[in-house]
Amino acid sequence: MSRKIGMWLYSNGGGDKIQKKIIKKLKERDIKTLKDINLRQAIAKNGHIYHGNTKVDKLDLFFSYNAGEQTQYQVFLYQALNRVIPMINTYDAFALTEDKFQTSFLLQQHGIATPEFQLCHRDDTVHLQRIMDKWNKMVYKPTDGWGGVGLTKIENQATLDMLLPFLNQMDLRFFYVEKFVKYDNTDFRVDIVDGEFVGCYGRKASKSDWRTNVTSGGSVFLREPDDEVIAIAKKAAKVCGTDIAGVDIIYDLEREEYVVLEVNGIPAFATPEQEKMGLNFNDRKIELIVDMIDRKTKK
Structure with missing residues (x-):
């Protein structure tokens, strides 16, 4: 009985050609690929996750590789699927690497150098000011996100004063800052x-x-x-x-x-x-x- 996997891979930037090559090589090993399994179009009911008529939870593996089109709904189903079938990457690895603080914290725990960082509560402006005085320059980073989106370089009090109202407006309870690395x-x-x-x-x-x-x-x-x-x-x-x-x-x-x-x-x-x-x-x-x-x- 041949193995069957699901795949969701980005199509821009040559991704469509990469997908064809992967599918061809998997077929040579008697592994069938169901492509374009976008969990945004999936429905969970009666103990199964359906994408059309496919029970995704009955596949032998799911390969999710699309950074630009993830939604909270997809990530929620990603987590559920990983409880019952193998995933690449696993949900735990995916969730960890999506979070800048959790990643940096774990890397430093294992002796891997990262920029100096602090996780701050939104209301602790006194502590944030101390960090600014100590580091002189720092970078605000959303704990999630990719492609440099949302990164803000803070190098003076004026920039900090502009950033704080924005964070309050976004209703962020905490935020992550790194010392700016020369x-x-x-x-x-x-x-x-x-x-x-x-x-x-x-x-x-x-x-x-x-x-x-x-x-x-x-x-x-x-x-x-x-x-x-x-x-x-x-x-x-x-x-x-x-x-x-x-x-x-x-x-x-x-x-x-x-x-x-x-x-x-x-x-x-x-x-x-x-x-x-x-x-x-x-x-x-x-x-x-x-x-x-x-x-x-x-x-």
Whole structure:
């Protein structure tokens, strides 16, 4: 009896072609793929989660890989599904890496350097002012989110005074701030799949911004990581329990060490344009993902 998995993978940026390659390789191993299983269109009833006529909870595995279209409803069903079938990534790993504070807290607990951070209660403005006086510059980050959205650099009292009413308006009970790290405005994005190093590229902030995220105007360039960077990325991915991870690392010029900024549970494949630049890790990434699905679905 052949195995059957569900997949929800982003289609933009060459994702549709990546999906076809994954499905083809899985078929060669007698694994059938039901694609485009968007849990937003699913219904839970009578002990099952239905997507059309498919009982998603009866599949051998669900592979969710779409960062840009997640909703609270989908995440809620994601959690329920992971109680009964294997997931890539697991719900626990997904939820952890979606939360900046929880990720940084766990990484530091395991000896992995991150920027200095504090979690503050909204009403404790005195404590926040002490942090500002101590750090001089800091970054406000939503505890969830991706692509650099919502990041605010706070480097004076005026910026802080503008931010606080916004936080109150958003009814945020707590917020997360990091000490601003002095670095060369470039980072490493290291892809790890199933504990193995897949590939790496660099990102550089634009002249008008300090964020390296492409969605914030950053640009991608070819970059080879050294053994230390790869080892840090592997350890961070393992600590977070991720089957697939993109680990963002920068070099702190003041502390003279590499620090992990973020562990992304849904790192994009190289786009067709990036492949033309020389980013050639897609095939290896696909092979490792297919190997992992094969292993996790064997009965």
